[in-house]
Amino acid sequence: MFHTIICDMLGIDVPILQGAMQGAGGPRLAAAVSEAGGLGILHTFGDTLDDLRRDIRDTRALTSKPIAVNITPMGKAFTQSRAEVCIEESIPIVTTGRADPGESAVRMLKDAGIIVIPVVPSVDHAKRVEAEGVDAIIASGCEAGGHVGTVASFPLIPQIVDAVDLPVLAAGGIADGRGFLAALALGAVGVQIGTRFVATPESDAGRSYRAALLEAKESDTIVSDSMTGAPVRAIWTPEIAAYEKAKKAGATIAELKPLRQAVRAGGAKGAAGQNAGMINDIQPAAELMKKILADAQTHSRRLVTLADS
Ligand SMILES: Cc1cc2nc3c(=O)[nH]c(=O)nc-3n(C[C@H](O)[C@H](O)[C@H](O)COP(=O)(O)O)c2cc1C
Known part of the structure; x- marks a missing residue:
């Protein structure tokens, strides 16, 4: 279902990435998403190098499917040291968030055969990382949880799709099959979901954070x-x-x-996107992903019927 170019590029079955989430993600969630055919992503923000090595090994103990690491570029030394661990641990895919990874970090990762996918909040930023040689882009609207820019997903995604010659994934505000389908309709080849995955039994989110999310x-x-x-x-x-x-x-x-x-x-209770209001239950990551895809298929059939009417 919904096999796109990004599935072939990343070696995954379904075009759903679990966004890195400091304070909520971790090995159990990343492994569950990868096992279900998507891409689980580990965060590095706030973690030491040993934390990262341990998280990679813990995740690999739970899945042999592809996993990724997110590097939040917080200065050259931070970025380079995390990139070195990714290379040592044979991580196949790195995403970056919040800031520009910089040409030298992109080159270092790419020279090691790692696929690099930055998360960007604007068209200018997308063009910049395209020039740095990245493989794909995640366009993240300001309704997302975590670090955000100022442009919402609906106008941002098609503008980035039109501005670059790379596969574009959509992030920000996607929590169900309707959002997934809308992202594809805007030209994305897949989605990155964060907030919805906080409300899973596999997430590392604490009890009060989860409760606040369910109530929001x-x-x-x-x-x-x-x-x-x-x-x-x-x-x-x-x-x-x-x-x-x-x-x-x-x-x-x-x-x-x-x-x-x-x-x-x-x-602070925890990062969360505006889709928090759509989240009313805790669901295992695999079930959640299955439901998103099944609902997207139902809605796509409805739209085809509508278009033909
Ligand atoms: C609790 C939380 C922590 C996050 N931490 C990170 C992070 O460490 N690095 C990063 O690049 N993005 C981070 N994000 C952003 C997500 O990876 C993802 O892009 C975003 O949540 C997608 O939007 P959504 O929340 O509407 O699904 C975080 C998001 C949340 C909700």
Whole structure:
């Protein structure tokens, strides 16, 4: 079902990538998604090199299918050291997030035979990484959980599809078969899903984070730089709202500091996208993926009937 060019490129059966998720992803989730025919991706943000090596080995103990590692480029040394581990561990695919991986990191990974797929929030960024020699692009709209840009998926995906000569995957706001199908209709060859995979038994998300996600409505997320220093979409909390309100009112760096500390000391529940309002149950990753694909097929038949009517 829905076998696309990205399936052949990555050696997977279905075009569903599990977005790397600091605070929610991990070996069990990555392995479950890969075992179900998609691509499980491990995060490196906030992890040591030993954490990464352990996570790769733990994932490989659970699946022999392809897995990927996400590198959040946080300076040359960070990026290079994570890339070196990926090469040592024969990781076949690397995604990058938040910032530009840079030409030298892309070349280092590609010289080792690794497929490189950056997550980008804008057309300019997509063109830049295409020039750096990447293999595919994940266009991520600002409704996504985690680090975000400013453009929503509906306008972003077709503009990136038109601007580059590479396979484009869609991320941001996809949680069911309708979103999956819409992404393909916009020109994507697959999807990357994050928030929906938090609500699986295989995710490493804590109990209060999962509970908050299940309760959240579509308007219960907020974009704030209080968590990592760059804009992150997360579940709304009073601490994040207080920080954002003070920032908007022109608070100084010194005045913002205790508010940011309050967020980082427990005032954040976890990153989540605007699709949080669509998530009402915990479902095993494999079942979830099967349902997304089956529903997408049902909806595609409905659309064909509609087009012919
Ligand atoms: C809890 C959480 C943590 C995330 N951490 C990362 C990360 O470490 N690196 C990264 O590139 N993207 C990260 N993301 C973004 C996801 O990989 C994915 O692109 C995004 O969630 C897709 O949008 P969606 O949440 O609407 O499905 C994170 C997202 C969430 C929800």
